[in-house]
Amino acid sequence: MSDRDTANASAAPARTAVVIPAAGRGVRLGPGAPKALRTLNGTPMLVHAVRAMTASRAVSLVVVVAPADGAAEVRNLLDAHPLADHDSTRTEVVVVPGGETRQESVRLGLAALPGDVSAVLVHDAARPLVPVDTVDAVAAAVREGAPAVVPALPLADTVKQVEPRTGEHAGEPEPVVATPERALLRAVQTPQGFDRATLVEAHEKVALEGEGATDDAGMVERLGVRVVVVPGHEEAFKVTRPLDLVLAEAVLARRRANDGF
Secondary structure (H helix, E strand, O other): OOHHHHHHHHHOOOEEEEEEEOOOOOHHHOOOOOHHHOEEOOEEHHHHHHHHHHOOOOOOEEEEEEOOOOHHHHHHHHHOOOOOOOOOOOOEEEEEEOOOOHHHHHHHHHHOOOOOEEEEEEOOOOOOOOOHHHHHHHHHHHHOOOOEEEEEEEOOOOOOEEOOOOHHHOOOOOOEEEOOOHHHOEEEOOOEEEEHHHHHHHHHHHHHHOOOOOOHHHHHHHOOOOOEEEEOOHHHOOOOOHHHHHHHHHHHHHHHHHHOO
């Protein structure tokens, strides 16, 4: 490679990619299709989630991690729906088979990223309605040097720490042991953003310790890396229970009425 080629390669802009783990079954929504394939306004939640990512001009690649036995089905599903509505360079969307756990699926998604990706957002398919401004804010914070970024909201409810009742005592009233100061707590959402090398290191080292961290930022924290918070959005809620589907449909109806979404 010539000196000019080397200079051009080093000057090439680093890219931001999104990994969407969508291999789970979503048992809390009841029997039927995997959670990510449940429909909102006739469109699968996964499609809504991918659209939310491709709406951000900061994102150039989306990697969807599908059920190991359903990657072809997910690819066909995405091909059947328009995924972007802006005229700039179209965001590439690829599908790879996932693993048995969320951690394994994210790791497989990271392994599918090309070498020029330096920033990675990890987004839950079950948060289909996150606004593009939230995606942009997370991506911008990573580009500005934060190794790990999470969008989050202040808590509206008082939170109690309890002593769980298990085994023969399951179902009994649980004693309260502490009341954390609500002003110091945040409800974390996705997409969470990371310097790629930091996230890869977390999955290589922390994942070996077994389950425990409930999100990727928690894994990064275990490395001793600082995680920062940017404002989240009330519409980035997680669709987990049947009532959440009703709320998500209401949000979509309001968007259609307000701006033709």
